[in-house]
Every structure is written in structure tokens, then in C-alpha cells.
Amino acid sequence: MDGKRAIQKAYESILAGDFEKAIEWFERAIELEPGNANYHYKLSITCARSNKLAKALEHADMARRLEPEDEYYRSHFQNLQAKELLQKAEKYFSQPGGQIYMAIAMLKQAVALDPLALEAFLLLALAYARTEDYGPAIQAVKEALKLDPQHQGAGQLLSEFESKFQLYIGGSAKPRSK
CATH class of the missing domain: 1.25.40.10 (Tetratricopeptide repeat domain)
Incomplete structure (x- = not known):
């Protein structure tokens, strides 16, 4: 399985209302592609919506550090802060x-x-x-x-x-x- 397939599974879980499973799939995608800022960002959003603020901040920060020029990642991190x-x-x-x-x-x-x-x-x-x-x-x-x-x-x-x-x-x- 590659990161894209894990992300697809994460979205399927979100559509099914299973946010915990979605978080697991986002984490799997990150294991497969740890340098993919977008995966960290997506995990951060899902964690924030699931009231897991510390984890959301951690992954928002990682996305921001991986792609420091990306305004969306920076803004998302600031909003969580x-x-x-x-x-x-x-x-x-x-x-x-x-x-x-x-x-x-x-x-x-x-x-x-x-x-x-x-x-x-x-x-x-x-x-x-x-x-x-x-x-x-x-x-x-x-x-x-x-x-x-x-x-x-x-x-x-x-x-x-x-x-x-x-x-x-x-x-x-x-x-x-x-």
C-alpha cells in the first residue's frame, strides 16, 4: 500500500463517520511517506476536529516545517496555536x-x-x-x-x-x- 491509498482509506473513514479510523489511516500514510507535508496537514485537521489539539499542533507544525513557504500550513498552525x-x-x-x-x-x-x-x-x-x-x-x-x-x-x-x-x-x- 502507498500513501495515496492510505489517504483514500482515511477519507472513506471520514465519510463513514469513523474519525478514529481516519486518524489511523492518516498516520499510516505518514509512516509510508513521512516527508509529505500534506499528509501531516490532513492528519492535523482531523485531529483538531476530534479535539486532539496536542496531536493536531504537532502535525500542523510538521507540515509547516516541511514546507515553510506554504501559507495554508502556516495559517493552520497559527490557528491551532x-x-x-x-x-x-x-x-x-x-x-x-x-x-x-x-x-x-x-x-x-x-x-x-x-x-x-x-x-x-x-x-x-x-x-x-x-x-x-x-x-x-x-x-x-x-x-x-x-x-x-x-x-x-x-x-x-x-x-x-x-x-x-x-x-x-x-x-x-x-x-x-x-
Whole structure:
């Protein structure tokens, strides 16, 4: 069997809804052709969709290193790095005390890696609000709303943060109404 046949079997497994088997077939293709960046990339996508982020990152990184000029591989790797940072930040976010600043640092890095990470922008806004830093909280919500203008939760957060910001600076300006 060659790598192409193993990839075909992986796709057959995906169509059958058996993602674990698909991962096995992608791994087999990589065993047969370890230098094939596309096989690593495909395995990474399937692992990411199966919530196997560490393995997805490993193979996305391998694809990127095998073909460093390929923008798709680089972008995919960055998106997975952002997802990993978001998950880590969520853990810091739930801890009491100064851990919120670690979450903010990670979330800022996540949105730099993946500027389409709506969840990261929203969590970043909440983290800033938790520190009563409403200017950056409002900006993060606005970035989220650029990605999804109809996001109801983001719209509510924006109104809430603008109101709190106005109270914080003395209430001289009227908050935005919906």
C-alpha cells in the first residue's frame, strides 16, 4: 500500500463517520511517506476536529516545517496555536487572583495569531472588564462585533461595558443604546 491509498482509506473513514479510523489511516500514510507535508496537514485537521489539539499542533507544525513557504500550513498552525492559548486562558480566567493577567496576555497573543477568533476576543473583553479596564474591553467587543455584527451576547457586553466606562469616568457622556 502507498500513501495515496492510505489517504483514500482515511477519507472513506471520514465519510463513514469513523474519525478514529481516519486518524489511523492518516498516520499510516505518514509512516509510508513521512516527508509529505500534506499528509501531516490532513492528519492535523482531523485531529483538531476530534479535539486532539496536542496531536493536531504537532502535525500542523510538521507540515509547516516541511514546507515553510506554504501559507495554508502556516495559517493552520497559527490557528491551532490560538486555540491552544484560548484553552489555557480559559483555565487562568477561572482562577482567582492575579491569574486574570495571564489570561489577558494569552488572549492578546491568541487574537494576534488568529484575528478571526471570535471567542478569544469575547473572553479578552470579559477579562479586561474583570480588571475594570473598560477601554480595552470595549475595543475587544468591537473587534468581535466586526467578525459577527449580529452576535447578541457581544452587543449586550458592549452596552454593559460602555455604561460601566461612563460611570467610571464620571458619567459625562451618554452610553450607546441598542
